Amino acid sequence: MSQKNWPEVEAQLYMKTFRRIPLTITRGEGMRVWDDQGRMYLDFVGGWAVNVLGHCHPVLVEAIERQARTLIHTSNQFYTIPQLELAALLIQHSCLDRVFFCNSGVEAAEGAVKLARRYGKLQRNGAYEIITVGDSFHGRTLAMTAATAQEKYQQLYTPLPPGFVNVEWNRPQAIFDATGSHTCAVMLEPLQGEAGVRIPDPDYLPLVRQWCDRQGILLILDEVQTGIGRTGSLFAYEQAGVEPDILVLAKGLASGVPIGAFLAKERASVFQPGDHGSTFGGNPLACAAALAVVAYIIEHDIPGHVRQVGGRFLERLHGLIHELPVAREARGCGLLVALVLNKDIASDVTLECLHHGLLVNQVRPDTIRFMPPLIATDDDIDEAVTILRTVLASVQRRNT
Numbered sequence: 001m002s003q004k005n006w007p008e009v010e011a012q013l014y015m016k017t018f019r020r021i022p023l024t025i026t027r028g029e030g031m032r033v034w035d036d037q038g039r040m041y042l043d044f045v046g047g048w049a050v051n052v053l054g055h056c057h058p059v060l061v062e063a064i065e066r067q068a069r070t071l072i073h074t075s076n077q078f079y080t081i082p083q084l085e086l087a088a089l090l091i092q093h094s095c096l097d098r099v100f101f102c103n104s105g106v107e108a109a110e111g112a113v114k115l116a117r118r119y120g121k122l123q124r125n126g127a128y129e130i131i132t133v134g135d136s137f138h139g140r141t142l143a144m145t146a147a148t149a150q151e152k153y154q155q156l157y158t159p160l161p162p163g164f165v166n167v168e169w170n171r172p173q174a175i176f177d178a179t180g181s182h183t184c185a186v187m188l189e190p191l192q193g194e195a196g197v198r199i200p201d202p203d204y205l206p207l208v209r210q211w212c213d214r215q216g217i218l219l220i221l222d223e224v225q226t227g228i229g230r231t232g233s234l235f236a237y238e239q240a241g242v243e244p245d246i247l248v249l250a251k252g253l254a255s256g257v258p259i260g261a262f263l264a265k266e267r268a269s270v271f272q273p274g275d276h277g278s279t280f281g282g283n284p285l286a287c288a289a290a291l292a293v294v295a296y297i298i299e300h301d302i303p304g305h306v307r308q309v310g311g312r313f314l315e316r317l318h319g320l321i322h323e324l325p326v327a328r329e330a331r332g333c334g335l336l337v338a339l340v341l342n343k344d345i346a347s348d349v350t351l352e353c354l355h356h357g358l359l360v361n362q363v364r365p366d367t368i369r370f371m372p373p374l375i376a377t378d379d380d381i382d383e384a385v386t387i388l389r390t391v392l393a394s395v396q397r398r399n400t
């Protein structure tokens with residue numbers, strides 16, 4: 001089997017949705033993965049900000065094994081203990097009061113929107129409209145494509161479900177102007193991952209929060225990418241100095257086992273029995289995995305570790321910018337970091353990094369994104385920067 005040409009198999013069998021990188025990963029451990037030829041790579045993609053504890057962390061593996069032997073799934077007609085233990089842990093460590101579990105980021109974001117619409121019907125005369133901002137990313141269902149204010153995702157699937165207005169990012173006045181009697185919520189990412197790690201002005205979220213309070217509308221924060229320690233606090237909202245009414249989580253929550261969640265303040269938790277549901281959502285296997293991950297992140301102060309190594313990484317990248325004009329700007333928060341290049345050569349750099357044993361993500365034509373596991377050490381950071389220096393120097397030579 002290992003001799004098969006997997007890219008050829010994929011080309012014949014799989015929907016042509018993904019622009020894949022020519023690498024077949026067969027195994028992972030900690031910060032490293034191995035391909036089908038036995039070559040090793042340092043992983044700074046982390047499954048798109050998912051593998052927070054790295055690959056096959058013993059704590060996660062043990063939790064999955066134990067739960068798999070005990071109870072994998074029941075229906076949500078019944079109480080199950082991992083679901084409620086995970087709920088308790090998330091609520092204890094966040095500003096929210098109630099939770100609903102589902103299976104992915106998009107499902108969590110869409111669930112949050114349904115909750116906001118329910119709130120609008122009950123508390124704001126049937127208000128239903130959600131304001132979202134430019135270059136946001138909220139996932140790939142039809143409704144979340146309407147929420148995701150990016151032309152390239154929207155134009156293919158029109159007509160999109162109504163009830164979303166997309167306004168300019170990082171300009172509070174744009175949200176004020178778009179607010180009307182139909183508005184029930186504003187939905188934002190505290191910092192935008194998919195847009196290339198864009199961080200808004202420090203007063204942006206506080207001003208939007210104030211506005212939502214004054215208007216009686218809800219603030220939904222989509223922390224699918226920024227949550228679970230990624231930015232150096234358990235949730236990014238802690239550093240923004242605002243509390244959301246609804247918080248959306250997924251990616252890192254179970255370090256690779258599929259799970260999503262949305263949490264809400266009590267006053268926004270307006271669902272009644274039958275209003276929303278899920279077959280798999282909150283099942284014992286996924287929740288036992290998430291419970292082990294979140295407990296580990298909290299007990300080992302992983303957010304503190306992320307601040308330290310993330311700071312080192314950004315400092316080293318700034319060093320590269322001084323050395324190599326091909327690198328233009330480095331920005332980020334914790335271990336969600338981007339390097340902007342002076343031309344649209346991010347795909348060259350990504351491939352060259354791959355050949356040097358480093359996995360990185362091309363997030364824009366001129367931008368590389370790094371989302372390594374949160375257990376990355378100083379040595380891992382230095383190794384990645386050393387490879388990047390070699391790669392950027394050679395790309396720079398080729399492009400001048």
Ligand SMILES: *Cc1c(COP(=O)(O)O)cnc(C)c1O
Nearest residue numbers: 104105106137138139222224225
């Ligand atoms: C990845 C992501 C999503 C979608 O998550 P899926 O699990 O792919 O559905 C939604 N919002 C944000 C901010 C994301 O980064």
